[in-house]
Amino acid sequence: MFEPQTFLNYIGGEWKAASSNMVEASMNPANRHETVGYIQQSTLDDLEEAVGAAKAAKMGWRKLSGPARGEFLFKAANQVEQRLDEIAEMMTREMGKTLPEAKGETARGVAILRYYAGEGMRSIGEVIPSTDSAALMFTSRAPLGVVGVITPWNFPVAIPIWKMAPALIYGNTVVFKPAQETAVTAALIMECFHAAGLPAGVINMVTGDGGLIGQAMADHPDIQGITFTGSNAVGKKVGQSALARGAKYQLEMGGKNPVIVARDADLDLAVDATISGGLKSTGQKCTATSRVIVHTEIYEAFKTKLLDKVQNIRLGSGLETATWMGPLASEKQYRTVLSYITNGVEEGGTLLCGGGKGQGQDLEAGYFVEPTVFENISSSMTIAQEEIFGPVLALMKVDSLEEAIEIANDVKFGLSASIFTRDISTMLTFLQDIDAGMVRINAESAGVELQAPFGGVKQSSSGSREQGQAAIDFYTDIKTVFVKA
Numbered sequence: 173m174f175e176p177q178t179f180l181n182y183i184g185g186e187w188k189a190a191s192s193n194m195v196e197a198s199m200n201p202a203n204r205h206e207t208v209g210y211i212q213q214s215t216l217d218d219l220e221e222a223v224g225a226a227k228a229a230k231m232g233w234r235k236l237s238g239p240a241r242g243e244f245l246f247k248a249a250n251q252v253e254q255r256l257d258e259i260a261e262m263m264t265r266e267m268g269k270t271l272p273e274a275k276g277e278t279a280r281g282v283a284i285l286r287y288y289a290g291e292g293m294r295s296i297g298e299v300i301p302s303t304d305s306a307a308l309m310f311t312s313r314a315p316l317g318v319v320g321v322i323t324p325w326n327f328p329v330a331i332p333i334w335k336m337a338p339a340l341i342y343g344n345t346v347v348f349k350p351a352q353e354t355a356v357t358a359a360l361i362m363e364c365f366h367a368a369g370l371p372a373g374v375i376n377m378v379t380g381d382g383g384l385i386g387q388a389m390a391d392h393p394d395i396q397g398i399t400f401t402g403s404n405a406v407g408k409k410v411g412q413s414a415l416a417r418g419a420k421y422q423l424e425m426g427g428k429n430p431v432i433v434a435r436d437a438d439l440d441l442a443v444d445a446t447i448s449g450g451l452k453s454t455g456q457k458c459t460a461t462s463r464v465i466v467h468t469e470i471y472e473a474f475k476t477k478l479l480d481k482v483q484n485i486r487l488g489s490g491l492e493t494a495t496w497m498g499p500l501a502s503e504k505q506y507r508t509v510l511s512y513i514t515n516g517v518e519e520g521g522t523l524l525c526g527g528g529k530g531q532g533q534d535l536e537a538g539y540f541v542e543p544t545v546f547e548n549i550s551s552s553m554t555i556a557q558e559e560i561f562g563p564v565l566a567l568m569k570v571d572s573l574e575e576a577i578e579i580a581n582d583v584k585f586g587l588s589a590s591i592f593t594r595d596i597s598t599m600l601t602f603l604q605d606i607d608a609g610m611v612r613i614n615a616e617s618a619g620v621e622l623q624a625p626f627g628g629v630k631q632s633s634s635g636s637r638e639q640g641q642a643a644i645d646f647y648t649d650i651k652t653v654f655v656k657a
């Protein structure tokens with residue numbers, strides 16, 4: 173029998189109840205009657221305390237050497253690795269993705285921590301020849317100070333870690349506000365940082381309402397940088413608030429990612445990648461495939477193969493081994509996705525499969541939506557334009573590569589895009605003409621590698637990149653140094 177526990181805020185190296193004395197239940201989206209844990213409903217006083225602790229710890233942390241900071245991250249990685257099964261199971265219970273996906277994500281968290289631990293030993297600047305031959309000119313990097321980390325629920329381990337690990341290694345202290353939907357999983361990650369022995373105040377977590385705590389972080393004069401992943405509506409507000417007070421900000425937001433299936437594509441490969449990219453994590457990835465743009469000549473063959481597989485997808489609790497696709501993460505997400513499906517039908521799309529609530533007794537208590545495929549979708553329709561964040565694929569038929577790219581680019585987003593083709597000139601045209609930060613050839617639109625830059629163009633991102641060595645650009649400022657004896 174699963175016993176829900178109460179999780180506290182983490183401030184100044186201590187576990188603390190919110191000053192409101194109020195907690196919120198975090199629910200299992202596969203069974204809305206099951207409480208996963210209780211998390212704090214923090215107030216602005218709690219945030220103030222956390223920012224104060226991060227500010228007080230700033231100078232001591234910054235003065236440690238990079239390798240010394242790296243040691244703490246290696247220890248945190250070991251902690252997460254030791255508790256991998258427990259953390260992954262909690263993630264599945266709290267957010268709904270299947271256990272293998274949750275384990276993969278937690279393992280990714282371990283690898284990200286180790287990658288950035290190693291960054292503590294790598295170069296942070298370059299020597300530049302001065303016009304004065306007696307001088308030494310070089311660049312160095314300085315941390316921003318206190319960094320605010322605001323994260324969503326869809327990757328409750330990987331996203332917080334890929335923001336906090338580079339923030340820490342480059343010498344910043346952190347105030348972290350996870351999404352309420354997955355704050356229990358976030359608390360387990362904080363336990364790992366605590367066990368790694370980071371100095372008090374270097375990392376802090378405050379859970380609570382995004383409109384209150386998240387917004388106050390964006391507005392806070394003692395937070396020098398804000399990194400955010402989530403919706404465009406909130407991201408814009410966070411960016412505007414940070415800009416208004418001269419703080420640095422980094423926003424990773426939505427996607428409306430296309431896969432183009434060219435007439436010479438390996439159809440089996442393209443079908444598997446469309447399903448994996450579009451429906452894994454129940455379509456709740458910013459990199460998820462949403463529009464499937466298929467050449468007329470192979471359209472029917474592709475459609476038949478796709479439907480054959482999608483119709484056999486097994487829904488259920490992510491904790492069960494037979495399950496391929498879990499529930500949506502929350503009631504809000506469930507209602508949003510069902511309303512997009514209704515809208516797709518109303519605007520003239522044809523439902524090829526799915527479109528409804530998950531059927532069956534074991535699905536009744538959860539936020540299950542059937543894997544859904546539409547056809548007869550034109551680019552102006554709402555479901556071809558807006559991020560659905562659910563298990564919905566829209567098939568679109570085209571007569572040429574040029575038309576496919578035009579449709580692919582005809583959205584406000586530009587995160588990830590993929591093409592299936594064997595032809596090198598088709599690949600090159602796609603590479604050059606597609607508006608996307610992540611361009612993938614013969615590979616699904618989702619999936620990122622932690623050592624490579626990640627981010628989008630247009631309204632998918634604020635322009636900066638996360639992960640890999642690109643992270644240093646956000647988490648530090650360049651200092652250009654000129655020395656003359």
Ligand SMILES: NC(=O)C1=CN([C@@H]2O[C@H](COP(=O)(O)OP(=O)(O)OC[C@H]3O[C@@H](n4cnc5c(N)ncnc54)[C@H](OP(=O)(O)O)[C@@H]3O)[C@@H](O)[C@H]2O)C=CC1
Binds near residue numbers: 380
């Ligand atoms: N790019 C991506 O990876 C993601 C995209 N999305 C998109 O956003 C849609 C809605 O999801 P939702 O969870 O509501 O996303 P939000 O953008 O509301 O949430 C993301 C994070 O921001 C916090 N937040 C909410 N309001 C504010 C605010 N005013 N200032 C600062 N922080 C705030 C949230 O807190 P809390 O929720 O705890 O109150 C959460 O921690 C999805 O359907 C999807 O389209 C969502 C998640 C991830």
Ligand SMILES: O=C(O)CCC(=O)C(=O)O
Binds near residue numbers: 331457
């Ligand atoms: O595709 C991935 O693995 C990462 C996706 C992501 O960053 C997101 O959905 O927020």
